Amino acid sequence: MQLREIAHARAGDKGNISNISVIVYDPKDFPAxxxxxxxxxxxxxxxxxxxxxxxxxxxSSLGALNFVMRDALAGGVTRSLAIDAHGKTLSFAILSLDIPQST
Incomplete structure:
Protein backbone atom coordinates (compact mmCIF):
# COMPACT_ATOMS: atom_id res chain seq x y z
CA MET A 1 0.00 0.00 0.00
CA GLN A 2 1.06 3.60 -0.28
CA LEU A 3 1.94 5.68 2.75
CA ARG A 4 -0.94 8.08 1.98
CA GLU A 5 -3.41 5.37 3.01
CA ILE A 6 -2.39 5.62 6.67
CA ALA A 7 -0.77 9.05 6.97
CA HIS A 8 -0.79 12.64 5.84
CA ALA A 9 2.08 15.12 5.56
CA ARG A 10 2.90 18.72 6.39
CA ALA A 11 5.78 20.59 4.81
CA GLY A 12 7.89 23.67 5.12
CA ASP A 13 10.95 25.01 3.40
CA LYS A 14 13.73 27.42 4.17
CA GLY A 15 16.41 28.15 1.66
CA ASN A 16 17.49 24.87 0.10
CA ILE A 17 16.14 22.72 2.97
CA SER A 18 12.78 20.96 2.98
CA ASN A 19 11.19 19.85 6.24
CA ILE A 20 8.38 17.28 5.99
CA SER A 21 6.40 15.67 8.77
CA VAL A 22 4.53 12.42 8.15
CA ILE A 23 1.67 11.96 10.63
CA VAL A 24 -0.43 8.81 11.00
CA TYR A 25 -4.22 9.09 11.06
CA ASP A 26 -4.48 6.28 13.61
CA PRO A 27 -1.84 5.75 16.33
CA LYS A 28 -1.96 1.98 15.75
CA ASP A 29 -0.21 2.59 12.40
CA PHE A 30 2.75 4.45 13.90
CA PRO A 31 4.94 1.33 14.39
CA ALA A 32 4.61 0.58 10.66
CA SER A 60 6.25 9.08 18.78
CA SER A 61 3.99 11.03 21.16
CA LEU A 62 2.55 12.79 18.08
CA GLY A 63 2.50 9.69 15.87
CA ALA A 64 4.82 11.48 13.48
CA LEU A 65 8.17 11.36 11.75
CA ASN A 66 9.94 14.54 10.70
CA PHE A 67 12.39 14.58 7.80
CA VAL A 68 14.91 17.33 7.17
CA MET A 69 16.19 17.16 3.61
CA ARG A 70 19.16 19.24 2.57
CA ASP A 71 19.90 20.37 -0.98
CA ALA A 72 16.32 19.53 -1.84
CA LEU A 73 14.88 22.67 -3.40
CA ALA A 74 17.10 23.38 -6.42
CA GLY A 75 18.87 26.18 -4.57
CA GLY A 76 15.79 27.46 -2.76
CA VAL A 77 12.46 29.00 -3.61
CA THR A 78 13.89 32.31 -4.81
CA ARG A 79 16.68 30.69 -6.86
CA SER A 80 14.86 27.75 -8.42
CA LEU A 81 13.53 27.77 -11.95
CA ALA A 82 11.10 24.98 -11.03
CA ILE A 83 7.41 25.87 -11.04
CA ASP A 84 6.86 24.31 -7.58
CA ALA A 85 9.41 21.73 -6.49
CA HIS A 86 9.17 22.99 -2.96
CA GLY A 87 7.93 21.63 0.36
CA LYS A 88 4.31 20.91 -0.52
CA THR A 89 5.22 19.05 -3.68
CA LEU A 90 7.75 16.91 -1.80
CA SER A 91 5.18 16.13 0.90
CA PHE A 92 2.83 14.72 -1.74
CA ALA A 93 5.69 12.73 -3.27
CA ILE A 94 6.70 11.18 0.05
CA LEU A 95 3.13 9.91 0.52
CA SER A 96 3.49 7.74 -2.60
CA LEU A 97 6.15 5.66 -0.85
CA ASP A 98 5.19 1.97 -0.83
CA ILE A 99 5.03 0.23 2.54
CA PRO A 100 3.85 -3.27 3.48
CA GLN A 101 0.16 -3.66 4.29
CA SER A 102 -0.48 -3.39 8.05
CA THR A 103 -1.76 -6.52 9.78
Missing amino acids: IEKYVTAERVKAHLSEIVKGDVERFVL
Missing part, protein backbone atom coordinates in the same frame (compact mmCIF):
# COMPACT_ATOMS: atom_id res chain seq x y z
CA ILE A 33 5.76 4.01 9.53
CA GLU A 34 8.51 4.05 12.14
CA LYS A 35 9.79 0.73 10.76
CA TYR A 36 9.38 1.30 7.02
CA VAL A 37 9.68 5.05 6.46
CA THR A 38 13.39 5.48 7.09
CA ALA A 39 15.69 8.32 6.09
CA GLU A 40 17.38 5.96 3.62
CA ARG A 41 14.10 4.96 1.95
CA VAL A 42 12.92 8.58 1.74
CA LYS A 43 16.25 9.65 0.21
CA ALA A 44 16.06 6.82 -2.35
CA HIS A 45 12.40 7.58 -3.11
CA LEU A 46 13.15 11.27 -3.73
CA SER A 47 16.65 10.79 -5.17
CA GLU A 48 15.97 12.77 -8.34
CA ILE A 49 15.09 15.82 -6.25
CA VAL A 50 16.88 15.53 -2.90
CA LYS A 51 20.62 15.77 -3.46
CA GLY A 52 21.79 16.18 0.14
CA ASP A 53 21.43 14.35 3.42
CA VAL A 54 18.09 13.26 4.85
CA GLU A 55 17.69 13.20 8.63
CA ARG A 56 14.73 11.58 10.41
CA PHE A 57 13.38 12.61 13.78
CA VAL A 58 10.87 10.38 15.59
CA LEU A 59 7.99 12.13 17.37
Whole structure:
Protein backbone atom coordinates (compact mmCIF):
# COMPACT_ATOMS: atom_id res chain seq x y z
CA MET A 1 0.00 0.00 0.00
CA GLN A 2 1.06 3.60 -0.28
CA LEU A 3 1.94 5.68 2.75
CA ARG A 4 -0.94 8.08 1.98
CA GLU A 5 -3.41 5.37 3.01
CA ILE A 6 -2.39 5.62 6.67
CA ALA A 7 -0.77 9.05 6.97
CA HIS A 8 -0.79 12.64 5.84
CA ALA A 9 2.08 15.12 5.56
CA ARG A 10 2.90 18.72 6.39
CA ALA A 11 5.78 20.59 4.81
CA GLY A 12 7.89 23.67 5.12
CA ASP A 13 10.95 25.01 3.40
CA LYS A 14 13.73 27.42 4.17
CA GLY A 15 16.41 28.15 1.66
CA ASN A 16 17.49 24.87 0.10
CA ILE A 17 16.14 22.72 2.97
CA SER A 18 12.78 20.96 2.98
CA ASN A 19 11.19 19.85 6.24
CA ILE A 20 8.38 17.28 5.99
CA SER A 21 6.40 15.67 8.77
CA VAL A 22 4.53 12.42 8.15
CA ILE A 23 1.67 11.96 10.63
CA VAL A 24 -0.43 8.81 11.00
CA TYR A 25 -4.22 9.09 11.06
CA ASP A 26 -4.48 6.28 13.61
CA PRO A 27 -1.84 5.75 16.33
CA LYS A 28 -1.96 1.98 15.75
CA ASP A 29 -0.21 2.59 12.40
CA PHE A 30 2.75 4.45 13.90
CA PRO A 31 4.94 1.33 14.39
CA ALA A 32 4.61 0.58 10.66
CA ILE A 33 5.76 4.01 9.53
CA GLU A 34 8.51 4.05 12.14
CA LYS A 35 9.79 0.73 10.76
CA TYR A 36 9.38 1.30 7.02
CA VAL A 37 9.68 5.05 6.46
CA THR A 38 13.39 5.48 7.09
CA ALA A 39 15.69 8.32 6.09
CA GLU A 40 17.38 5.96 3.62
CA ARG A 41 14.10 4.96 1.95
CA VAL A 42 12.92 8.58 1.74
CA LYS A 43 16.25 9.65 0.21
CA ALA A 44 16.06 6.82 -2.35
CA HIS A 45 12.40 7.58 -3.11
CA LEU A 46 13.15 11.27 -3.73
CA SER A 47 16.65 10.79 -5.17
CA GLU A 48 15.97 12.77 -8.34
CA ILE A 49 15.09 15.82 -6.25
CA VAL A 50 16.88 15.53 -2.90
CA LYS A 51 20.62 15.77 -3.46
CA GLY A 52 21.79 16.18 0.14
CA ASP A 53 21.43 14.35 3.42
CA VAL A 54 18.09 13.26 4.85
CA GLU A 55 17.69 13.20 8.63
CA ARG A 56 14.73 11.58 10.41
CA PHE A 57 13.38 12.61 13.78
CA VAL A 58 10.87 10.38 15.59
CA LEU A 59 7.99 12.13 17.37
CA SER A 60 6.25 9.08 18.78
CA SER A 61 3.99 11.03 21.16
CA LEU A 62 2.55 12.79 18.08
CA GLY A 63 2.50 9.69 15.87
CA ALA A 64 4.82 11.48 13.48
CA LEU A 65 8.17 11.36 11.75
CA ASN A 66 9.94 14.54 10.70
CA PHE A 67 12.39 14.58 7.80
CA VAL A 68 14.91 17.33 7.17
CA MET A 69 16.19 17.16 3.61
CA ARG A 70 19.16 19.24 2.57
CA ASP A 71 19.90 20.37 -0.98
CA ALA A 72 16.32 19.53 -1.84
CA LEU A 73 14.88 22.67 -3.40
CA ALA A 74 17.10 23.38 -6.42
CA GLY A 75 18.87 26.18 -4.57
CA GLY A 76 15.79 27.46 -2.76
CA VAL A 77 12.46 29.00 -3.61
CA THR A 78 13.89 32.31 -4.81
CA ARG A 79 16.68 30.69 -6.86
CA SER A 80 14.86 27.75 -8.42
CA LEU A 81 13.53 27.77 -11.95
CA ALA A 82 11.10 24.98 -11.03
CA ILE A 83 7.41 25.87 -11.04
CA ASP A 84 6.86 24.31 -7.58
CA ALA A 85 9.41 21.73 -6.49
CA HIS A 86 9.17 22.99 -2.96
CA GLY A 87 7.93 21.63 0.36
CA LYS A 88 4.31 20.91 -0.52
CA THR A 89 5.22 19.05 -3.68
CA LEU A 90 7.75 16.91 -1.80
CA SER A 91 5.18 16.13 0.90
CA PHE A 92 2.83 14.72 -1.74
CA ALA A 93 5.69 12.73 -3.27
CA ILE A 94 6.70 11.18 0.05
CA LEU A 95 3.13 9.91 0.52
CA SER A 96 3.49 7.74 -2.60
CA LEU A 97 6.15 5.66 -0.85
CA ASP A 98 5.19 1.97 -0.83
CA ILE A 99 5.03 0.23 2.54
CA PRO A 100 3.85 -3.27 3.48
CA GLN A 101 0.16 -3.66 4.29
CA SER A 102 -0.48 -3.39 8.05
CA THR A 103 -1.76 -6.52 9.78
